[in-house]
Amino acid sequence: MHGVLDGFGVIGAVIGVGFLLAHTGVLDAASQQLLARLVFFIATPCLLFxxxxxxxxxxxxxxxxxxxxxxVVVAAGVYVALARLIWRRTAAETVIGALCSAYVNAGNLGLPIAVYVIGSxxxxxxxxxxxxxxxxxxxFALLDTLTSGRRPVWWRVLAQPxxxxxxxxxxxxxxxxxxxWKPPTVVLDPVTMIGEMAVPAALLAYGVSLRLGPRPLTGGSAVELGVVLLLKVVVQPVAAWVLAAGVFGMSGKDLLAAVVVASLPTAQNIFVYATxxxxxxxxxxxxxxxxxxxxVPVLLGIAAVLA
Known part of the structure; x- marks a missing residue:
């Protein structure tokens, strides 16, 4: 359980630094955009590589x-159906909403939680x-196509990635x-160094947005946000438990890992993509x-019951 709290504590601290820097005027809205572009175009590709x-x-x-x-299919599928049939969201907004409902924070939060809670x-x-x-x-193929303003062509869609x-x-x-094969150190080390700033830069940009943007939980649809919350922390973990235990017969640490991973919150990089x-x-x-x-309480409860 300490791993859950440690992981959230680290993330909260860096977001708080971004909030403080925006509050004191060190960073402004233009800085947030710059950080987001830096993360998207340079740091994240290096990190993922x-x-x-x-x-x-x-x-x-x-x-x-x-x-x-x-x-992921279950949680995202429910959101897509509601977004298109009831809320009438655009296709691009639906893509972002589906990612909010199912794309888990597997990197900067999932890794420490997996180490401390699951053991690996x-x-x-x-x-x-x-x-x-x-x-x-x-x-990205969908978003590039939907936001380009051009009529979709099959070869262009395939080439988007x-x-x-x-x-x-x-x-x-x-x-x-x-x-x-691994690149030589003189090539790999600079790429690694650049990639290591992806997570903190994304968290700083998010902290800036909390201070300079509309206050959290204002300016959007409360119903839609509530549905996303339900899908992410309830529906997706339950779907993972049903599939893991009922379909694949998992138990012990394998079952714990499957449910814990599905219970992770929405990844911070979704905000970078939306921006x-x-x-x-x-x-x-x-x-x-x-x-x-x-x-936080969901993961603590899962760790207490399944561990």
């Missing part, structure tokens, strides 16, 4: 991957790689991991805020 370069890709084909994928950081690998190799490229820096970083990391495409920024920001708070 180095993570995937060193990842054990064999874990992608474990039952944990199918559980993670199934829980490897437990986070299936959903981390699934999000990087499947969800992220698909979401090659023009997105984050998906390029993912695929390059996987390609080199499959070959087993980059100027779609659903308020929903992304508030979703991160409420799911991060709500997931």
């Amino acid at each position: 180095t993570l995937l370069l060193q990842a054990d890709l064999h874990r992608v084909f474990s039952p944990g991957l199918l559980v993670a994928f199934g829980s 950081g490897a437990a986070i690998a299936p959903i981390l790689l699934m999000q990087l190799l499947v969800l992220t490229p698909v979401a 090659a023009r997105n820096p984050i998906t390029v970083g993912c695929f390059l990391g996987v390609a080199l991991a499959l070959t087993g 980059r495409y100027e779609r659903g920024e308020l929903l992304a920001r508030d979703s991160i805020f409420v799911t991060t708070i709500a997931s």
Whole structure:
């Protein structure tokens, strides 16, 4: 349980620094945009490249991957149906909302929680790689197409991932991991150094937005935000438990890992993506805020029951 609190404590501290810097005037709205662009175009591609370069890709084909994928489909699918049929959101806003409902904070929060609660950081690998190799490229292909203002053409849609820096970083990391070759230190170390600023820069940008933007939980649809919260911290973990225990017969640490991973809050980088495409920024920001708070008792309860 200490791992849950430690992980949230670190994230909250860095967000608080961003809030304080904005409050004292050191950073302004332009700084937030600059940080978001830096994270999106440079730091995150470098971080994902180095993570995937060193990842054990064999874990992608474990039952944990199918559980993670199934829980994401359930949560995101419910949101998409509501967004399009009831709330009449645009297609691009629906993509952001679906990510808010199902894209878990597997990196900067999932890793420490997996180490302290489950006993191994490897437990986070299936959903981390699934999000990087499947969800992220698909979401960016859709967002690039929907926000470009051009009529979708099949060859242009297929080529979109090659023009997105984050998906390029993912695929390059996987390609080199499959070959087993690693770049020389003189090349890899600068890339690693740049990638290490992705998480703190994203958290600082988020903290700035909390201070300079509309107050959290204002300016958006309370009903929609409530549904996202329910999908993220209740529906997705329950779906993971049903799939893991009922379909794949998991138990012990494997079951604990599957449910804990699905219970993680919305990832901070969804706010960066929303800012980059100027779609659903308020929903992304508030979703991160409420799911991060709500997931603390949820994760503590899961750890107490299943551990």
